[in-house]
Amino acid sequence: MSNELLNLCKKYKDLPYMQYEQAKVIQDIIIENNFNKILELGFYHGKSSLLIASILSNITNGHLTTLDIESATTRTPNIYKLLKDEKLSHKVTVKVCRRSYTFELMNEIISSSRPKYDLCYFDGGHTLDYTGFGFYLVDKLLNPGGIIIFDDLNWTIEKSQDAQKSKNSYQNYSDDEKKMQAVRVIFEHLVKDSGYECTEIKKLGWGIARKIKIPQ
Ligand SMILES: C[S@@+](CC[C@H](N)C(=O)[O-])C[C@H]1O[C@@H](n2cnc3c(N)ncnc32)[C@H](O)[C@@H]1O
Structure with missing residues (x-):
């Protein structure tokens, strides 16, 4: 299985963002825990989605x-092309949000058939508001024993090149908030206090949070 993943990573090595080392960690988590319902926040070109779909291609009822x-779907290549080219479209449901995943996640919570996920790869909206509220919503949709992977623990508005390009979006943020590692702050101060066992993979800038199983 690892070879398929490695081959895809080689084929798309110049495409941002997910790299083999990260995909391998996700693969190990999925296999070790028998996870099959995966949620991802932030697909960009769709590279991480493609790699997760490839991992799930060997798991009969695995789905992402x-x-x-919307702007992510206008990238070249985009997620639809990547999945179609690699014949993995059937493993992925792509949800395009008008403004933010928070609205779509809220709707999943209030729908009568609330889905439950085993794993969330949280890689979009690294500010305090999106990550904080996003975590609150994902928690409601995560099975006990499930895992959230927080990407970009060290991200700040001040150091982000993308944030510099869209300065208008951050004009109301104070200098102190621009310096804040918002994902890390939420991981260390909110997630740990909310019934999660937390570990950090420093070389990847990842926070791994496992929802503690409540004894029956
Ligand atoms: C770092 S990129 C994702 C990279 C991708 N996971 C990969 O590794 O290939 C972050 C993505 O999150 C999306 N994003 C940021 N905030 C969002 C929000 N509030 N709602 C939906 N998407 C958001 C951005 O549009 C961007 O495409």
């Missing part, structure tokens, strides 16, 4: 639901 805003 991934969310991003």
Whole structure:
């Protein structure tokens, strides 16, 4: 299985963002825990979605639901092309959000058939508001024993090149908030206090949070 993943990573090595080392960690988590319902926040070109779909291609009922805003679908290549080219479209549900995944996640919570996920790869909206509220919503949709992977623990508005390009979006943020590692702050101060066992993979900038199983 690892070879398929490695081959895809080699084929798309110049495409941002997910790299083999990260995909391998996700693969190990999925296999070790028998996870099959996966949620992803932030697909961008769809590279991480493609790699997760490839991991799930060997798991009969494994499926990925991934969310991003419309602008991600206008990228070249985009998620639809990647999945079609690699014959993996059937493993992924792509949800395009008008403004933010928070609205779509809220709707999943209030729907009568609330889905339950085993794993969430949280890689979109690294600010305090999106990550904080996003975590609150994902928690409601995550099975006990499930895992949330928080990407970009060290991200700040001040150091982000993308944030610099869209300065208008951050004009109301104070200098102190621009310096804040918002994902890390939420991981260390909110997630740990909310019934999660937390570990950090420093070399990847990842926070791994496992929802503690409540004894029956
Ligand atoms: C770092 S990229 C994702 C990279 C991708 N996971 C990969 O590794 O290939 C972050 C993505 O999150 C999306 N994003 C940020 N905030 C969002 C929000 N509030 N709702 C939906 N998508 C969001 C951006 O549009 C962007 O495409």
